[in-house]
Amino acid sequence: MxxxxxxxxxxxxxxxxxxxxxxxxxxxxxxxxxxxxxxxxxxxxxxxxxxxxxxxxxxxxxxxxxxxxxxxxxSYTPQSPSLLPWRTILQNVLLGAELHGEKNEKEAVKMIRRAGLAGYENAYPHQLSGGMKQRAAFVRSLLSPQxxxxxxxxxxxxxxxxxxxxxxxxxxxxxxxxxxxxxxxxxxxxxxxxxxxxxxxxxxxxxxxxxxxxxxxxxxxxxxxxxxxxxxxxxxxxxxxxxx
Structure with a gap:
């Protein structure tokens, strides 16, 4: 739908x-x-x-x-990635799904790797480039149920x-x-x-x-x-x- x-x-x-x-x-x-x-x-x-x-x-x-x-x-992705600085990349991409009670860490890790962010699952937003942050933000949107x-x-x-x-x-x-x-x-x-x-x-x-x-x-x-x-x-x- x-x-x-x-x-x-x-x-x-x-x-x-x-x-x-x-x-x-x-x-x-x-x-x-x-x-x-x-x-x-x-x-x-x-x-x-x-x-x-x-x-x-x-x-x-x-x-x-x-x-x-x-x-x-x-699911809304603004101009800036709006990643929460105190959450890891994995925790950030799971946020939308978490809010709807649909957390799936295995799928999230798979999507992070598909986004070219393998090895950054436990990194924090300040450790990523602008393009990497945008990929993480879009993965968050994809993992949200909307x-x-x-x-x-x-x-x-x-x-x-x-x-x-x-x-x-x-x-x-x-x-x-x-x-x-x-x-x-x-x-x-x-x-x-x-x-x-x-x-x-x-x-x-x-x-x-x-x-x-x-x-x-x-x-x-x-x-x-x-x-x-x-x-x-x-x-x-x-x-x-x-x-x-």
Whole structure:
């Protein structure tokens, strides 16, 4: 499972309207990216989906059940890895599962090793690089029982080479587990490379301007980043982004 449906969301803070009539969906096992300018309400949208706050109007459904204002329905990975410094990497990746009473150390150790973190199970976050911390944070999301993962610009602080390496790793692991992913990024190439579908948001108040279905087959090969077809998609979506 993991079908998310967002219907006609409105959200304002005082006199400032942030979201206006936002409607979109994420199908089971689908990878969907949200693109929009800074301050367009993407983080607010994640807070609404995660139940941290409630919309003024509109509904959010997960697998047919309304989740307005209900926390714990999604797994959320913010821009920074947010690993607890006093817990080991193993203890950190188990946190989400622990909170739901589903702790499985054997599976956690297996996933840590699959993430290229073998030997770091008992290390602490300050002993890991930025990319390693992000891998641990994503493993934590995968081990949590929720069927949909929301990723808020998880690679924005990484250098270009580490970022591409993390994108490739994310696709490999996601392809095996097929959880639904809603991914926020400002990076157009990243959105095209990772996604099944891209949703373009307007500036404030944010609304859905356009959706693009990305046709590249999976598994994705990094060579498509240099292809003519990739460049054409980049041009088309860039033109849409220019017209905020």
């Amino acid at each position: 993991g079908k998310l449906q967002v219907n006609n969301l409105d959200k304002a803070f005082g006199a400032k309207s942030v979201l206006e009539n936002v409607t979109f969906s994420v199908d089971e096992g689908e990878f969907v990216s949200l693109l929009g300018p800074s301050g367009s309400g993407k983080s607010t949208l994640f807070h609404l989906i995660g139940g941290i706050s409630t919309p003024d109007t509109g509904e959010i459904y997960l697998d047919g059940k309304q989740i307005n204002g209900k926390s714990g329905a999604i 069927s949909i993962i929301c990723l808020d610009e998880p690679f924005s602080a990484l250098d270009e080479f580490t970022r591409l390496e993390m994108q490739q790793w994310l696709l490999k692991i996601w392809n095996e587990h097929k959880k639904s992913i809603l991914f926020v990024t400002h990076n157009l190439e990243e959105a095209i490379y990772l996604s099944d579908r891209i949703i373009v948001l307007s500036t404030n108040p944010a609304t859905v301007k356009k959706e693009f279905n990305i046709p590249f087959t999976r598994p994705r090969d990094e060579r498509i980043l240099l292809s003519e077809e990739f460049l054409q998609w980049k041009k088309v979506i860039y033109q849409e982004l220019k017209n905020y």
